[in-house]
Amino acid sequence: MIFKGVLAAGFIAAVSAAPAPQVTGTSSSTTSSSSSSSSSSSSSSSSSSGGAATSYSYPQSTSVNSAAVSSAASYAGIPVSELPGATDGVVPLVSSEVTGTTSHGPYSGTPTTTGAVSNSPLATAIPVLPPNATELTYSPNGSLHNPQPIPYQPAGGLGTSGTEPVYRVQSDFDYESILLGLYQEWIELDLFHYILATFSEADFTAAGLTASDRYLIEFMADQEAGHATLLSNLLGGPGGATPQCTYNYPFTTVPEAFDFAQKVTRFGESGVWGFQAHLDSREVAQLLSQSIATEARQQMIFRQFRGLFPMPVWFETGIPQSWAWTLLAPYISSCPPNAKRLAWQNFPALHVLNQPNSARRNASQTGTNETVGWGPAAPSSDVPANQSCIANNVTGFDCSAAISQNRTIPLSYPGRPVYLQWENPGQRVGPNNSYVTASNASTPAWVLWVTQLNTTYSPLTNITRLNGTNYGQTIQPDVSTYEGDPAVNGTMFIAITDTNTTYTPFNLSSVNPHVVAGPFLYQAG
Template identity: 50%
Template sequence: PTPMPHTPAGGIGTSNHIPVYHPLSDFDFQSLQLGLYQEYIELDLFEYGLQKFSVDDFEAAGLNAADRFLIEFMAEQEAGHAQLITNMLGPLAAQRCSYQYPFNTVAEFVDFCQKLTRWGESGVYGFLEHLDSRDAAQNLLQSITTEARQQMIFRQFEGLFPMPVWFEVGITQSMTWTLLAPYVKSCPQHNDQAPLVWANFPTLTITNNPSGSDPNFPPAVSTNRTQLSAPGREVNFQWEATGKSVGPDGKYTTSSTAGPAFYAMWQSQLNTTYTPLYNIGGDGLSASTCQPDGFVYPGDPVVNGTIFVTIVDQQVPFVTTSNISYVNPHIVAGPAVYQSG
């Protein structure tokens, strides 16, 4: 087609393109459906935290009325995001579920929010450029950029440096569903009409994960806070065997096609980095490794911020966010969220 005036040849949808805001493939539908599950838990999480904790609880944690209103507004954003994806998916769009959360204090609530929004954001980056429907991808991009702001705000609420990396990483749909599913308690029967097809890998736990919560670092716009971890730090893992029922009403089962565990795979910024495991348990369900060193570019450590670590059976070469799904067949367990800074 003839390019529009003042428009160079090339590009996608640049010449008299009529947008179509719905899935164009099963891949599109399943990716957007997963995104809808993520939007709903964020909506519920923000509302639940505001209901569970008193004004005094929030004030004691350094969060005032304006901060609480910001969380309330984030919930309104999530309602809009859920409506957007529902409109694109049509009648088989998932409905809001009931959830279970691992926190008992405001500090733990904030920490969980900044981790959950991290995997929600990274989970979309991992599939956004692979959607057949570029118009649906454009809509989703405009919602996920909002979520990126939410994640940074929760880092500020936790007293962490707001953005310690130069780039944000992407993860696969199966990684996202693995992280999300344990917190989805039950769902309406309607959701059984279009169940998610993504894998649920065994849950991975980092038993000595650094904590982002520190009373010496209250909520702040920015905090010049030392990184929570360093290259060479020993990191200890435990993971579950396959075959566990997870997700809404226990309708999903963890699985893996990988061989024995040999490496930890670190996903951060533009990089995928492998470190060998040692002290591998006799049952094959525990191990240790050392945090890797190195830089993306000079001045930008490869491991920093809120990142992902996964146990794999081998090193899959030349993997970036663009082709990260190539590692799925090699995942033994995880990912887990690692709080490196």
Template identity: 60%
Template structure:
């Protein structure tokens, strides 16, 4: 499959660059345009593009859980740590206020207002400029690598007939294949900005057994991948690096919407994409990395204990005679015990929404779907369990979950621009419940929609999208909630 796709892409490029000088239009007239025969420069030819760090079209890694003995444990640490948490302080630079919409300072050149970063003529350098930059981009690179492997892997283990049974065609498979090719470019970009110590491709342990579970897992994985990068981009010391990463993230956002469409969900049920701290991103991602090459660069980010939703809405369900649907799911209907695992799609045919042909109940692939019964709703009781810290996770089981938080008292819901707290009712050892909040971002826009990040916290400290990382010392466990 993969070599055929590569040949197809090369053929399309060749046709586009060596188009004939004339052809017949639909009206029968011959249309002629100036053209010269040309080709894409390759290898050592002048103007040839840089090579990729990994093949774009071939070579999935081995898969399965790690069974060896870790040689190193814990996150990367500096020689000293200055404090247990970073305390808030006033911002002395927040002084600009425009009273009339007119320019307040001289312009550095015509049609250019004063201010901005990187606008003084200094030549850009597209390399990381601090430990924060390096560790953030290294995390982003791990995300690109798992997507590169994952998209290929789903096409490798599921046949064309498997996709047809899920309502998807060969063209849909080709779309996923092309998204994998995009990831090779993203991985190359981030590697080049890190230098020779950039992390290398790892091996992975995936949870899905069906096409729909593969799609569901991609919906979740591309959400934490996109949100993880949005969370740190504006904090990077290197604005040049941030500029290029934004251009990659624009594609990641499209991928997230596409996987939702392939799963029969609304492609973009939110007005704003949320950003999350790097340690949240690493917690969710690292559970699916089985092993990495020897001496692969280690990361500094924290691994929080898992927070599991017992009654996670199952997007494969529809209303039947038992009144069971996505939002009334009461028991474990997740394929595993990791926070990003997909909903179980192997439910009885008469309870599945995949092949329902009635508007409002069909969840087969589509550009858009309306659900007459929503996936979840405000006020829904959400039942939770959470792990103790100290579990070996991540590449080579060499990272350990940890927390500095006290006893959990709240559930923090992070979606769009909002962080909303709800009270946690503890019902036993590492279990309890809360209720889905009814908050809005702006009027008519429910704050909780799509794939939402949830965290147990010991307090309800005030943080905003730009300083959300300050909540980390108060996080007891971390999870996902599929609200729509």
């Protein structure tokens, strides 16, 4: 209980002392009004309103649920005073019940503020430099090379000097990264509840799911409330955090909803793996890794509900923050006036016209535009029963909800032609249509495949332009991470670039100035 006490008290004290971040530069909080319409049984009131921005607040004082403590002590048959931790204060959750109920539907309004938060960038790209020479000197030969600080602990490591941890962001990079993470946690919290509220028990039963499965979705929503609370506090409390927004979802059936959810949780997880190791605050990185480990399990669960193999890769990939924001923004209709704006780039939209349809018994028969709705995470559409793998009780051709389904015919394959469509820069996207897509790249020439530990390029060919929209095609590459592990598998990422420069997982964000359009979640398996 010492660890719990130190973490709770020290963490709260550290974040509550954080000053409210000041937004400077060319953009500030949006003050446009939303005319979003509700398409669910939840409140029809918009989560964005006109007028001056109001302060954002939520309870932070710890409290003890006396009734729950008494019940636990009674069940255990011991006095409350003998139940360890029973009288420790608990940090309250940040939830839509606290910050205002969200709603659903598209946004139609005129933003009064546009663009990402910015001040005066020092350059247009970060140069690719040689390795730091000091990182090439250590000899991993099994010997200890420096005196141990204490017995049983080798020299080195960050944050191991004994200083008290401070659980708060320490730089603009930290702040904007965790703020992006909070936007992600908010939509997942809403999405899981929305799925439960939108579809009937009969709908879930038809998809092969039971009451216990529905409870699992509700429990995952509770996890998201915890994640949103953690990230809100890491941002310094109400002064640095942002409230929940209004969302718009493309699915119409339970299988489509699960396909959308497994894609949203994929870029939520991959977005964090992309920046977590770069954070200035190691303390924040530690807590973030503990939350994203749960996010990975959620993505696996939604794949199982969709009848997909739960984990078809050996390594999960990481993507830059601007990639994650580009993937997320199309599904946020509007945000309240007091929402914090992000600094990350929104790239022009990319779409795979023949995205493999995971609802088909044979995904190689996928036609054109077999997805539902819009955006880079648009789910696979349901197909006629005689072509569908849902409730098709034939081994290898069944994609009913299951712990694992091994498909005889893979969703995609090396050498598969992939047909692409992408927008030009300058489109309004995201909350209140207040962000603008942008690209600093030159002529499109390559398709970048980002999966597991690999970044691989394939040539972009047959480039055409029609009525302001761009088209082209490429070939799915045949590469492996290690022998026996095809790199292109699962839900992975592609983008169009003007270069085929080599990037690795740790410096992938350096490709951003070369991205013409994307990313898109390619459903490779």
